[in-house]
Amino acid sequence: AQRVTQPEKLLSVFKGAPVELKCNYSYSGSPELFWYVQYSRQRLQLLLRHISRESIKGFTADLNKGETSFHLKKPFAQEEDSAMYYCALSAGNQFYFGTGTSLTVIP
Amino acid sequence: DAGVTQSPTHLIKTRGQQVTLRCSPKSGHDTVSWYQQALGQGPQFIFQYYEEEERQRGNFPDRFSGHQFPNYSSELNVNALLLGDSALYLCASSADRRVYGYTFGSGTRLTVV
Numbered sequence: 001a002q003r004v005t006q007p008e009k010l011l012s013v014f015k016g017a018p019v020e021l022k023c024n025y026s027y028s029g030s031p032e033l034f035w036y037v038q039y040s041r042q043r044l045q046l047l048l049r050h051i052s053r054e055s056i057k058g059f060t061a062d063l064n065k066g067e068t069s070f071h072l073k074k075p076f077a078q079e080e081d082s083a084m085y086y087c088a089l090s091a092g093n094q095f096y097f098g099t100g101t102s103l104t105v106i107p
Numbered sequence: 108d109a110g111v112t113q114s115p116t117h118l119i120k121t122r123g124q125q126v127t128l129r130c131s132p133k134s135g136h137d138t139v140s141w142y143q144q145a146l147g148q149g150p151q152f153i154f155q156y157y158e159e160e161e162r163q164r165g166n167f168p169d170r171f172s173g174h175q176f177p178n179y180s181s182e183l184n185v186n187a188l189l190l191g192d193s194a195l196y197l198c199a200s201s202a203d204r205r206v207y208g209y210t211f212g213s214g215t216r217l218t219v220v
Binding site for chain 1: 147151157197209214
């Protein structure tokens, strides 16, 4: 069965420190993975998609099929990165979301 | 472009009643998906509409039904409301999900009392 696991519900880091938000998935097919972010009082918005291998707002995520992971990383956290982050797996026409990680960047 | 718009933003209903939520997709998007997000949880897929047909459905009872109109807008209907249906209902639209993922609306907060 398809599943997305985000093991950390809450994560706090100091400004300027590296940050890594973990995401593991289970899917028998070829995965399509995304990271979505929700800032306070705003709607869910797409942050990254693995197919594009891009860096957005300093964040990157690499798909590791061997470890079935798609961790989100940023070398130097900023206060404006504080938000809720969701990892999502596209399987067919369904999107499976993880339970989310709330990131707080401490000034 | 207003993106994905949902109405109403908030709604209070009594147990047993029926509710209809509405969604207008982003311009150029032809696929609409609905999600239920309970407090503290990630969004859960309800169903997806494409070309006015339900293309895929998640693990939700038949009390949840939908419709897509020729202009791609969509409705979510929930019958015989239960207290457990209280949640944020999100609509998302896409054109090519593989490349662009989905664009989400701000949601409708449904409270069942």
